[in-house]
Each structure stands twice: as C-alpha cells, then as structure tokens.
Amino acid sequence: xxxxxxxxxxxxxxxxxxxxxxxxxxxxxxxxxxxxxxxxxxxxxxxxxxxxxxxxxxxxxxxxxxxxxxxxxxxxxxxxxxxxxxxxxxxxxxxxxxxxxxxxxxxxxxxxxxxxxxxxxxxxxxxxxxxxxxxxxxxxxxxxxxxxxxxxxxxxxxxxxxxxxxxxxxxxxxxxxxxxxxxxxxxxxxxxxxxxxxxxxxxxxxxxxxxxxxxxxxxxxxxxxxxxxxxxxxxxxxxxxxxxxxxxxxxxxxxxxxxxxxxxxxxxxxxxxxxxxxxxxxxxxxxxxxxxxxxxxxxxxxxxxxxxxxxxxxxxxxxxxxxxxxxxxxxxxxxxxxxxxxxxxxxxxxxxxxxxxxxxxxxxxxxxxxxxxxxxxxxxxxxxxxxxxxxxxxxxxxxxxxxxxxxxxxxxxxxxxxxxxxxxxxxxxxxxxxxxxxxxxxxxxxxxxxxxxxxxxxxxxxxxxxxxxxxxxxxxxxxxxxxxxxxxxxxxxxxxxxxxxxxxxxxxxxxxxxxxxxxxxxxxxxxxxxxxxxxxxxxxxxxxxxxxxxxxxxxxxxxxxxxxxxxxxxxxxxxxxxxxxxxxxxxxxxxxxxxxxxxxxxxxxxxxxxxxxxxxxxxxxxxxxxxxxxxxxxxxxxxxxxxxxxxxxxxxxxxxxxxxxxxxxxxxxxxxxxxxxxxxxxxxx
Amino acid sequence: xxxxxxxxxxxxxxxxxxxxxxxxxxxxxxxxxxxxxxxxxxxxxxxxxxxxxxxxxxxxxxxxxxxxxxxxxxxxxxxxxxxxxxxxxxxxxxxxxxxxxxxxxxxxxxxxxxxxxxxxxxxxxxxxxxxxxx
Numbered sequence: 008x009x010x011x012x013x014x015x016x017x018x019x020x021x022x023x024x025x026x027x028x029x030x031x032x033x034x035x036x037x038x039x040x041x042x043x044x045x046x047x048x049x050x051x052x053x054x055x056x057x058x059x060x061x062x063x064x065x066x067x068x069x070x071x072x073x074x075x076x077x078x079x080x081x082x083x084x085x086x087x088x089x090x091x092x093x094x095x096x097x098x099x100x101x102x103x104x105x106x107x108x109x110x111x112x113x114x115x116x117x118x119x120x121x122x123x124x125x126x127x128x129x130x131x132x133x134x135x136x137x138x139x140x141x142x143x144x145x146x147x148x149x150x151x152x153x154x155x156x157x158x159x160x161x162x163x164x165x166x167x168x169x170x171x172x173x174x175x176x177x178x179x180x181x182x183x184x185x186x187x188x189x190x191x192x193x194x195x196x197x198x199x200x201x202x203x204x205x206x207x208x209x210x211x212x213x214x215x216x217x218x219x220x221x222x223x224x225x226x227x228x229x230x231x232x233x234x235x236x237x238x239x240x241x242x243x244x245x246x247x248x249x250x251x252x253x254x255x256x257x258x259x260x261x262x263x264x265x266x267x268x269x270x271x272x273x274x275x276x277x278x279x280x281x282x283x284x285x286x287x288x289x290x291x292x293x294x295x296x297x298x299x300x301x302x303x304x305x306x307x308x309x310x311x312x313x314x315x316x317x318x319x320x321x322x323x324x325x326x327x328x329x330x331x332x333x334x335x336x337x338x339x340x341x342x343x344x345x346x347x348x349x350x351x352x353x354x355x356x357x358x359x360x361x362x363x364x365x366x367x368x369x370x371x372x373x374x375x376x377x378x379x380x381x382x383x384x385x386x387x388x389x390x391x392x393x394x395x396x397x398x399x400x401x402x403x404x405x406x407x408x409x410x411x412x413x414x415x416x417x418x419x420x421x422x423x424x425x426x427x428x429x430x431x432x433x434x435x436x437x438x439x440x441x442x443x444x445x446x447x448x449x450x451x452x453x454x455x456x457x458x459x460x461x462x463x464x465x466x467x468x469x470x471x472x473x474x475x476x477x478x479x480x481x482x483x484x485x486x487x488x489x490x491x492x493x494x495x496x497x498x499x500x501x502x503x504x505x506x507x508x509x510x511x512x513x514x515x516x517x518x519x520x521x522x523x524x525x526x527x528x529x530x531x532x533x534x535x536x537x538x539x540x541x542x543x544x545x546x547x548x549x550x551x552x553x554x555x556x557x558x559x560x561x562x563x564x565x566x567x568x569x570x571x572x573x574x575x576x577x578x579x580x581x582x583x584x585x586x587x588x589x590x591x592x593x594x595x596x597x598x599x600x601x602x603x604x605x606x607x608x609x610x611x612x613x614x615x616x617x618x619x620x621x622x623x624x625x626x627x628x629x630x631x632x633x634x635x636x637x638x639x640x641x642x643x644x645x646x647x648x649x650x651x652x653x654x655x656x657x658x659x660x661x662x663x664x665x666x667x668x669x670x671x672x673x674x675x676x677x678x679x680x681x682x683x684x685x686x687x688x689x690x691x692x
Numbered sequence: 693x694x695x696x697x698x699x700x701x702x703x704x705x706x707x708x709x710x711x712x713x714x715x716x717x718x719x720x721x722x723x724x725x726x727x728x729x730x731x732x733x734x735x736x737x738x739x740x741x742x743x744x745x746x747x748x749x750x751x752x753x754x755x756x757x758x759x760x761x762x763x764x765x766x767x768x769x770x771x772x773x774x775x776x777x778x779x780x781x782x783x784x785x786x787x788x789x790x791x792x793x794x795x796x797x798x799x800x801x802x803x804x805x806x807x808x809x810x811x812x813x814x815x816x817x818x819x820x821x822x823x824x825x826x
Binding site: 178179250251356357358359360365368369372373376380383387388397398399400401402403404405406407408409412413416537539591599600601602617619620622623624629631 | 695696698699702703706707709710713714716717718720721722723724725744756758779780781782784785
C-alpha cells in the first residue's frame with residue numbers, strides 16, 4: 008500500500024508539472040486540444056492525491072508499523088477516530104493533507120469553469136498547477152509520509168523493519184476537535200489560493216473588467232468562512248485543552264492563522280469598491296497576493312519552527328523550500344504588477360470623507376495595521392536578532408495595546424460603514440440612520456456600567472455592540488417595511504423575503520451580527536477571575552456565585568491511558584447545577600500526560616475547572632477554578648458568522664419589487680438603491 | 693482641504709496613535725532571550741531585564757516546595773537554578789529531560805525566578821531507527 012500511495016503521489020506531481028508546462032504552451036499556441044488535455048491533467052491530480060491519502064489511511068487502519076509516519080502518530084489501542092485524523096497530526100501528513108484540500112478546490116474550479124472564460128482560465132490553470140507542484144515536491148521528495156523504517160544490518164545490507172507498536176498520537180491532539188479543526192483551518196489556508204490565482208491570472212492576461220472579482224467572490228467567501236471557523240476552533244481548542252483558562256495567547260501559530268484572516272477580510276470588503284466604483288484596483292490585487300503569501304507564511308511558521316511556540320512542531324529541513332517559494336511568489340507578483348500596472352488604473356476618485364468609499368478605506372487601513380502589528384509582534388525575535396543582534400520577544404501587552412483599540416474602531420465601522428451612501432452622505436441621512444442606534448448604545452452603556460462593567464474598553468465595546476446591533480436590526484426593519492407595503496403579510500415574512508432577494512447584503516449583516524457577538528464575548532475577558540486551592544474530599548471552594556464541593560478523587564484505567572479524576576459538585580444558590588470531572592491522563596505508550604478541563608458553560612459565564620495535579624507535600628488534589636464571563640458568546644458568534652456566510656452564498660431571488668422601489672419618490676428610495684445588487688446598481692451610478 | 697488630504701490626516705492620526713500604543717506595549721512586555729552561558733557575562737544594567745532562558749530539565753532536580761517548584765536547567769553543560777513561582781499549573785510536558793523555556797528575572801544570587809514556563813517533550817522519536825525512503 009505504501010508503494011501504491013507513493014506512486015500515486017509521484018504521478019500527481021508529473022500531472023501537475025505537465026499542467027504547468029503544457030499550460031504555458033497552450034496559452035502561447037492557443038491549441039484547443041492541448042488546452043483541454045492540460046485541464047484534464049489538472050483535474051487528474053485530485054484523483055491521484057485522493058488515492059495517495061486513501062492508501063495512507065489504509066496503512067493507519069491496518070496498523071502497518073513499518074511506515075515511519077504510522078509509527079509516530081498511531082498505535083494499536085488508538086481509536087478509529089484518531090487513527091483517521093492521525094493523517095494530519097504530523098508534518099508529512101499535514102503537508103499531504105494541504106495538497107489534498109488544494110486539489111479539491113482546484114478540481115472544483117476547473118470543473119465549474121470548463122469551457123468558459125477561454126481568455127482567463129488557461130492562466131488560472133497554470134498558476135493553480137504551479138502552486139500544487141510546490142506542495143507535491145514537498146510530498147514526494149522532501150517530506151514523504153510513506154517513508155519506511157530501515158536498519159543497516161551486518162555487511163551493510165539494508166533491512167526493512169516493522170515495529171511491534173506505534174508511539175500514538177500526542178495527547179494534546181487527542182481531543183474531538185482534532186477531527187474538525189485542522190481540516191477547517193487548512194480549507195481556509197488553501198482556499199485563498201483560488202482568488203489569488205484568478206487575481207494574478209487577470210493581471211498577467213490583462214483580462215478586461217472586474218470579471219475576476221465576480222468570479223471569485225464566492226470562492227473568497229468560502230475560504231474566509233473556513234478560515235474564520237479554523238481560527239475560532241483553534242481558540243476553542245486552546246481553551247478546552249491547554250487548561251490555562253484562556254483562549255488566545257498571541258502564540259505564533261495562532262497569529263499565523265489570524266493574519267490571512269485579517270487581510271482576507273480587508274480584501275472581501277475592498278473588492279466592493281472595485282465592483283461598484285472601479286476604484287482600488289492596485290490595492291485589491293496586492294491584498295489578494297498578500298493574503299495568499301500570508302497563508303503560505305502561516306503554514307511555514309507552523310511547520311518549520313521558525314519561531315518557538317507552544318505548538319512547536321518539528322524543526323525541519325523544509326524551511327528553505329518555503330523561503331524559496333515565498334520569494335518566488337513575490338517575484339512573480341511584482342513582475343506581473345510592474346509589467347501590467349497600467350491595466351489597474353482607477354476609474355473614479357474619492358469624493359467625500361463621509362462616504363461608503365472612505366469607510367472601506369478606513370476599514371482596510373485598520374485591518375492592515377492590525378496585521379502589521381500581529382506580524383511584527385510575531386516576528387519580533389527574528390527581526391530584533393537581525394537588527395540588534397539580540398533576540399527580544401514581546402508579549403500579550405504589546406498585542407493588546409494595539410489590537411483592542413483597532414477592534415473597537417472596526418466594531419464602530421461595522422455599524423457605520425454599510426449605512427453610508429456611496430460617494431457622499433448627507434447630514435440628514437446620518438441623523439436618520441444613526442440617531443436611534445447611537446442613543447440605544449448609550450443606554451446600553453448606562454445600564455452596563457452600574458452592573459459592574461467598569462473597564463473602559465469593555466464599556467466602549469458594550470456601547471458599540473448595542474449600536475451596531477441596532478443599526479443592523481433597523482436595516483432589516485426598514486427594508487422589510489418596504490416589502491410589506493408592496494406584498495402585504497407580516498413583518499417577519501417580509502424580512503425573510505427581503506433577505507432572500509439580496510442575500511449578499513443581508514447575509515453580510517448577519518455575519519456582522521456574529522462578529523458583534525464575538526466582540527461581546529471578548530469584552531467579558533476583562534472580568535475573568537480565578538482561584539487555586541488544595542481540595543481534599545469533602546472540602547469546598549467559593550468562586551463567584553458558585554460553590555465547588557470535592558466529592559471524590561479516583562484513578563481509572565481506560566484503554567490507552569489512566570485517568571486521575573476528581574469529582575466535583577458545582578452548586579449555585581445551594582442548588583446543585585452540575586457535576587464536573589476534571590482529569591489528568593497518563594498515557595502508557597507515549598509516557599505523556601494530558602489535562603482534561605471540565606467546563607460548565609452558560610450564556611452568562613463559564614465555570615472552568617482544572618485538576619492541576621496533587622500537592623506534592625500533602626498528596627491532595629489541587630483544583631484551579633476560573634470564572635470567565637461571556638465566553639460562550641464567542642462560539643455562538645462563530646456559528647452566526649457561518650450561517651451569515653452561507654446565506655450570502657445563496658443566489659438572490661430576482662429583485663423585481665426592489666427595482667420598483669427605486670422609482671418610488673419616497674424617503675425609502677435611498678435605501679432601495681443601496682439594496683439593489685450589483686447588476687442593478689450599475690445603472691444608478 | 694481636499695478629501696485626499698483629509699483622509700491622509702485621518703490615517704496619520706490613527707497610525708501614530710497605534711504605533712505609540714504598540715511602543716508602550718512593547719516596552720512593558722519586552723523579554724530578552726539569553727543562553728545560560730551568556731548570563732554571567734551580562735552587564736549590571738541588563739540584569740533587570742525580563743528574560744527568557746531555555747534548556748533541558750536536569751533529571752532528578754525537580755523539587756516541589758511550598759509556593760514554588762525548583763529545578764535545574766542545563767544547556768551545553770552550563771547549569772542554571774530556577775525557582776518557578778507562577779500561578780499557572782505546570783505544563784503536562786514539564787518533566788525530567790524536557791526542553792523548557794522559562795520567563796522571569798535573574799536574581800543577584802544567580803538564581804532565576806520564573807513566572808512562566810513552557811515545556812516541550814524531549815523528542816524521543818529521534819532515537820528510533822532512521823527512516824529511509826523506499
């Protein structure tokens with residue numbers, strides 16, 4: 008099976024190489040048959056990688072301990088669940104998994120646009136195949152997951168050997184999210200390859216108009232959505248597994264996943280300027296180039312151990328390949344840009360400081376600054392060593408000082424931006440759109456302050472969150488009223504009808520709503536509390552409104568590990584609300600230990616209980632309890648973001664009635680105009 | 693003032709504010725990496741820095757004492773005595789021979805007081821027979 012898999016991988020590499028070289032010839036000669044053959048080769052790569060992955064999975068499920076990767080990441084006792092996800096639990100497998108997901112994207116793109124856009128697709132195909140080639144070089148020649156274990160015997164003869172059992176997966180990874188977090192994050196990282204390829208292809212091929220942006224909008228949103236899920240799941244994993252009571256520590260690997268998200272978000276917003284007003288063309292191609300480079304950079308940080316991190320995967324020899332690849336991407340992008348920069352001339356200029364355009368510009372600026380801050384903080388040890396010769400790192404205060412104000416500014420723009428008119432906005436419309444929400448925000452602040460929300464940033468966050476939520480609801484309400492006036496029915500049905508007519512706009516609002524929920528959850532962090540004490544059976548601890556009573560302390564052997572478990576009863580107002588079982592697990596095969604946190608989560612707060620080991624003097628269990636307000640809102644916000652993105656991906660219903668609304672000389676006219684999707688608003692310029 | 697200038701001024705104010713905030717944050721949390729062998733050669737003025745030192749935990753040196761955990765780090769045959777006084781529980785990976793990164797300050801007596809510890813398992817896979825490509 009290992010020969011089978013590695014042969015399929017080699018063949019995939021050959022196909023990708025053919026798709027690059029043949030593709031360039033096809034573009035030059037415009038030979039239809041060659042174009043088609045190259046496209047088929049590009050699609051075949053996907054099938055071959057699927058075969059390679061399937062054979063690696065087969066090796067895991069058949070406990071084939073003659074293959075190094077299987078030995079390192081699995082063992083006989085490991086559950087099927089983790090045998091399956093062992094594929095992406097180490098370096099070689101993760102790189103193969105990257106190739107797999109990328110090949111799914113590439114296949115979908117080539118299939119969707121087969122026979123369409125003959126001036127653009129050949130370029131896209133070559134760029135995608137070139138990116139695939141890079142990963143396949145790593146998979147085949149640098150970090151193959153199919154390496155066998157060999158030993159040089161007497162007389163210099165090489166013997167294959169089979170280990171009796173494997174080491175098993177690292178306990179930190181043995182958590183249900185293991186099956187979902189890496190695939191989501193990788194789908195995000197790889198997904199940005201698609202808009203990158205289209206952007207670069209349009210630039211190289213001088214493809215007229217903003218067509219590439221229309222074509223890639225959905226792909227970008229899919230990648231962005233996966234990246235959002237990946238970042239949040241990463242935070243949730245850190246929260247539920249690492250046992251330090253927090254979800255974000257500005258660790259290099261976390262930062263690596265956040266950076267493409269920040270620039271990808273900027274790109275998603277700023278392409279609207281190009282679609283509607285023909286502005287920001289240079290900016291947009293660079294945003295998509297940078298997003299892609301950050302995806303590669305993020306994978307590099309995670310995979311090469313450039314910066315020490317709690318994740319700290321193998322320090323390995325793949326580093327130079329990544330540096331080379333990043334340099335190559337940059338050179339190609341720069342060359343294409345310099346050669347064809349006249350193609351990116353702007354059609355319009357900024358008219359007013361209070362306009363949709365300028366809110367997008369500020370949004371872009373702030374996201375970019377956030378990314379630069381995160382990047383420089385992450386790279387600080389490397390940069391300071393280059394410049395001063397001394398390795399200096401910066402910690403959470405650096406990131407928080409910059410990113411908290413940035414977050415609040417973004418939150419403000421989230422509320423304001425979508426309601427400003429293109430070109431310029433009148434004072435009258437500002438008052439009409441923002442008067443009530445602003446008042447509502449201040450009222451929310453006035454209620455929150457006496458309730459204990461005295462931290463300046465958290466209070467600002469509460470005020471802005473209420474403001475943004477109210478602007479969003481006001482938008483739905485105003486639009487729904489127009490629909491109801493024409494079609495009758497109740498306001499909720501009208502709101503749904505309204506949403507389905509312009510899914511992109513209203514889906515966007517739902518995403519914004521989700522982001523607000525995430526912000527509310529983060530604001531709760533200012534009020535975290537924690538307490539640590541020895542808890543022999545029968546003793547109790549008070550934290551906030553909860554009383555924790557230690558009921559028992561036992562040791563249970565379970566499959567691959569032995570768990571030391573504390574049974575804790577959580578009471579609130581003298582009523583039992585939950586039994587909690589924080590554990591410490593000792594894994595037999597790997598000789599490692601893992602902490603299992605117990606969390607009682609409510610909308611108001613999380614009771615987070617860690618068994619921190621025994622007190623070495625008394626032998627009694629030590630319990631560390633945290634009370635973290637509002638954390639659940641972060642995860643709920645993530646769900647809302649995903650639902651909003653899915654909504655925005657659904658094609659809109661024909662907007663006939665909205666069209667009529669534009670011609671109505673009522674005060675709602677302005678809203679109707681903005682509600683119109685791209686095809687209609689083109690006429691309103 | 694035309695719109696472009698206004699936008700530039702607005703951006704300038706935002707960027708300057710954020711850079712200042714970043715500078716303040718960096719000063720607060722700046723931590724220097726040092727090798728154990730470098731510590732005795734540091735200037736008097738540098739001894740007050742927050743620093744990070746890495747090394748392997750010398751086997752058998754971990755002592756659990758009231759309010760602190762003491763152990764010895766070894767790197768290239770140089771040793772450093774460390775007392776961990778932080779609030780967070782020790783990481784699961786912290787044990788004999790583990791690679792540890794401690795963050796804190798060096799005392800006048802040459803003993804390091806750590807507030808944070810990160811630990812990585814010593815890579816036991818390295819001793820496995822060398823994988824060879826088929």
